[in-house]
Amino acid sequence: MRMVVIGLGYLGATHAACMAELGHDVLGIEIIAEKRELLAKGEVPFYEPGLPELLERHIQTGKLAVSGSYQEAAEFADVFFIAVGTPQKKGEYSADLRYVDAAIDELVPLLKRDALILGKSTVPVGTAQRLAERVAELRPDIQVEVAWNPEFLREGFAVKDTLHPDRLVLGVFSGGTAEQVVRDVYEAILNEGTPLIVTDPPSSELVKTSANAFLATKISFINAIAEVCDAAGADIKAIADAIGYDARIGRKFLNAGLGFGGGCLPKDIRAFMARAGELGAAEALSFLREVDNVNMRRRTRMVELAREVCGGSLLGSRVAVLGSAFKPESDDVRDSPALNVAGQMQLQGASVTVYDPKAMENSRRIFPTLDYAASALEACVDADAVMILTEWNEFISLDPARVAAVTRKNVVIDGRMCLNQTEWVRHGWVYRV
Ligand code: UDX
Numbered sequence: 001m002r003m004v005v006i007g008l009g010y011l012g013a014t015h016a017a018c019m020a021e022l023g024h025d026v027l028g029i030e031i032i033a034e035k036r037e038l039l040a041k042g043e044v045p046f047y048e049p050g051l052p053e054l055l056e057r058h059i060q061t062g063k064l065a066v067s068g069s070y071q072e073a074a075e076f077a078d079v080f081f082i083a084v085g086t087p088q089k090k091g092e093y094s095a096d097l098r099y100v101d102a103a104i105d106e107l108v109p110l111l112k113r114d115a116l117i118l119g120k121s122t123v124p125v126g127t128a129q130r131l132a133e134r135v136a137e138l139r140p141d142i143q144v145e146v147a148w149n150p151e152f153l154r155e156g157f158a159v160k161d162t163l164h165p166d167r168l169v170l171g172v173f174s175g176g177t178a179e180q181v182v183r184d185v186y187e188a189i190l191n192e193g194t195p196l197i198v199t200d201p202p203s204s205e206l207v208k209t210s211a212n213a214f215l216a217t218k219i220s221f222i223n224a225i226a227e228v229c230d231a232a233g234a235d236i237k238a239i240a241d242a243i244g245y246d247a248r249i250g251r252k253f254l255n256a257g258l259g260f261g262g263g264c265l266p267k268d269i270r271a272f273m274a275r276a277g278e279l280g281a282a283e284a285l286s287f288l289r290e291v292d293n294v295n296m297r298r299r300t301r302m303v304e305l306a307r308e309v310c311g312g313s314l315l316g317s318r319v320a321v322l323g324s325a326f327k328p329e330s331d332d333v334r335d336s337p338a339l340n341v342a343g344q345m346q347l348q349g350a351s352v353t354v355y356d357p358k359a360m361e362n363s364r365r366i367f368p369t370l371d372y373a374a375s376a377l378e379a380c381v382d383a384d385a386v387m388i389l390t391e392w393n394e395f396i397s398l399d400p401a402r403v404a405a406v407t408r409k410n411v412v413i414d415g416r417m418c419l420n421q422t423e424w425v426r427h428g429w430v431y432r433v
Helices: 010-021 033-040 051-061 070-076 098-110 127-138 158-163 178-185 187-191 201-232 236-244 265-278 282-309 337-347 360-366 376-380 400-404 421-426
Strands: 002-006 025-029 064-067 079-082 115-119 144-148 168-171 196-199 318-322 351-355 385-388 411-414 430-432
Touching (some): 010 051, 010 064, 051 064, 070 098, 098 127, 115 127, 168 178, 178 196, 201 236, 201 282, 282 430, 351 376, 376 400
Parallel strands (some): 002 025, 115 144, 318 351, 385 411, 411 430
16 A cells, blocks of 8 residues: 655654555655655664664665655655654643644645545644644545554564554544555554554544553552652562562563653653643543652652762762663663763762763763763773663673772662672672662
């Protein structure tokens, strides 16, 4: 099938390449010229395992092309995926929908025939309805159907999550024909037995925001229990393992530590709260404010812990920060808890040296005043404290003896509770979480 994917960021580039992998003919639309040039060469402007190979392959097979022209998009196909970003508005909690609105306003006037617009971006409930009205206003002469098909991919697993998702969700207005098109688009995925939940657009929008709110709540729940553990001298990991065996609870997303960050969970729970407020249902989601608070306290607590191990003041201390991406297998530093902590420690007078396997360039761009090292060991030279703030395998497998040979003091703060404590202690390290 021929299809267009509008917006080639994390979501759109992955979706476009994966649709080509499923055998479709895909035109990706990206308005930023530099991004377009990279993608057209089969290069990905961010780190996502497996994506460059897929992209390059399908640029070469001709199944995937990249353009900046909405005119070309309108001529190319009758199925359009909207995959543009919906960031948090500056100084507000709500989502900024300007890119979604712009995609519709640019595309729809150029359409030649009846068309289907499938939204993939994470949007506040009610957006599909508003866009459907806008589309009908713009083009009373043709049938342009709007439906929502939210995406649940995780960074670092984006290709796998797109080609083998847990479920597919589609929100259609009554009388719409989107379901059959979507069944054809995802035929190979549905043939694997993947469930497809067909519902109305507001429900499909809420599926996505509810899923992210639940995940964020799960992480903050275990981090709140971690606070109690600190006070009671109990072991949060043992608790997570023990409660995680209960199939109703599950062990996933119960890793206590520095908490969640990234381009999705923080902004999505805030936009969800803002939208509930607009709908007069603010009280229903007031617990998400506490979820956010618990999460932010993890960062403050991490800085306090660093201050404590450095003898009560960070002034003049040298701290090695290992990991700056918001999670491993990603170079994304948007709302990165690790970089946030690094920045706060520097403000308190510490000399902070950061190393991350993939996120150095992005980190330097937003925190140019931190020091950056070329390797984990180099970052640890003369350090008074070593902090693991992103759980990359490279850090989990660090040799505590080799690190001890270069530091000034042997104090490690395991911000992601990922190290083998016994091993580190055996090599003379003071281990703190
Ligand atoms: C998330 C959702 O998982 C995905 O379904 C949605 O489409 C987009 O948002 P992503 O932002 O890629 O995906 O990251 P995710 O793997 O969910 O991790 C989010 C944050 O939570 C990271 O900072 C991670 O370090 C943290 N986290 C995760 C924890 O602190 N503890 C955990 O147990 C799990």
